[in-house]
Amino acid sequence: MAAERRRATIYDVAQAAGVSKSLVSLVLRDSPSVSAPRRAAVLAAIKELDYRPSQAATALAGGTSQTVGVVIDDYTNTWFVELLRGLQEGLASAGLRIAVSDRSLNTHIESDPLDGFLSTRVEALVLATEPTEAMRFSSQIPVIIAGNRATEVPGADITSSDDRLGARRAIEHLISLGHTQIGHIAGGGGASMQRIAGYQDAMKAAGLTERIVTVSELTTEDIGYQCTRQLLGEAPETTAILAGNDSMAMGALGAAQEAGLLVPKDLSIIGYDNSPLSDTHLLQLTTVDSRNHALGLHAAEQVLSRLADPERTAQRVLLEPLLIERSTCAPVCNA
Amino acid sequence: MAAERRRATIYDVAQAAGVSKSLVSLVLRDSPSVSAPRRAAVLAAIKELDYRPSQAATALAGGTSQTVGVVIDDYTNTWFVELLRGLQEGLASAGLRIAVSDRSLNTHIESDPLDGFLSTRVEALVLATEPTEAMRFSSQIPVIIAGNRATEVPGADITSSDDRLGARRAIEHLISLGHTQIGHIAGGGGASMQRIAGYQDAMKAAGLTERIVTVSELTTEDIGYQCTRQLLGEAPETTAILAGNDSMAMGALGAAQEAGLLVPKDLSIIGYDNSPLSDTHLLQLTTVDSRNHALGLHAAEQVLSRLADPERTAQRVLLEPLLIERSTCAPVCNA
DNA sequence: CTGAAAGCGCTTACAG
């Protein structure tokens, strides 16, 4: 019944255009050594037949997949979205495409998202997650780390935002508003460690007492809520909180609401990441922008330059974060 | 300097294991017709050489990519995450992998995420987005629609949640709480249309006056905020709102806060999707669960059954949604 | 159970 027409191949195109298949290949690769009329004929045949080169064949014959793999933590935590945009913008001009893999999704199936990427023969790996052991030593392929990570990957390039500076700036902002009882709720991982250090820098410099609460490696809303409850229980005199990220800050807002504290009148809160969440009408969360789009752009540059020169020494790019003042901070209330 | 060792091929494995390459291929494909000792030898060689079959070669020679493409709207809107989980669980057993493409990301680069998938020769396409013209007529390949869509795709299977029923249930819940002034803020697309219809069903059945506000096709937090401002401006007597989704509901919460209305005392709000957002301590949003994980599981089944029998007629699976009562609804206050 | 052969759909030199 249904005439299962197989997909057109380069042979079909060549025949329809009345040229050899090599010529079709040249047109596909935008070679300048093709006469205009022939090129037009080939293009017409391609359109006519709805021809699309087989990626598998192209990759196998060309010896290059033209794709870079990016590993993220978890689709639910959307901080990576702007990173991806930047990456793609930076890579598209070089004809490289992106394949993204979510670590939490793969947990149940494959042991490591890396396996898939290695089979695909990706040109490079961008890690927007804490590297696994396997990722640390898959030295066959260029690795670019996006963001601050706790574990090092030998030989990898790094593009990150200066989380330590960002946290320091956030605390300095709170101090300038008169706060002295400032707590920090934190999760785990490299970024968290840097943010903790920045918090400590600023508190020490001002001679203030540090109070850091961590109940989990995670940085979810619920963890932020739990940390805040614990913090407010142990130190009710707290007037300001720096959260490890925006999700945790949202948890802090929940805990404050539950405790009957008004934000920012009774309690100032600063998040981190400048996620879409932070810019909602309901939250208007003061936060630190880690400039993820720029992060992606720089990571793309590192991919390209390493592909161009595999021997070059590892680079490290550090972006300056920006404090975004919205509505969750106020001068301390001397009641 | 650095001895750029090329990746091991099936030949290297065969040689290391002292067998022919066909035998290696058989082991890779888990053929039962391989003796235990030889299989062990091959497995050892694979491990030793860190061999990973080239996906490109496998796909080209086998004539099958073993991957299904799924198109989503936008990584920022995380409703698709559970869908993906369900899909992957359902597909993994059949050895199929998933490739996901975000429409908004591709907007700037390729004309259509479909192009990439067609080049990859995906086995099937799962659309978790409003189909583009190109997607509607790429009849070469099985298409499964996930969720309610405004545009039809000829011959496609459909797995969706009964959005019309869900919205009706939500309104009936509000009516049972004594509300009569119930507004609906809506966006665009197939799901929105169904939810609007469900709202109308319930309002008509109760003899209540409908009030639907739409300011955009989008369903973002900001749009929810704008719709709510408009609704409260036009009809200040409103005591309850059904939002098109959870993001819009969050916008509604923001608008309510700004207007000095207390939720749920002055205003009851119901969202839709049961997204992670809705379950935060701060929001505790009453919402409708569209059961996205089950959606993914059913869509996976449709993929598999269609792959097994390309000739079978199109299926339609409709899942029953669940009202999730949390803290944003209260009996109407007869002040 | 095993090995030699052909072929998947392309690209890449290499002669003309």
Place this chain on the structure above:
DNA sequence: CTGAAAGCGCTTACAG
């Protein structure tokens, strides 16, 4: 500018 040839790394019949 163009065409015949070899090869990318696998899988799939097909003889033994």
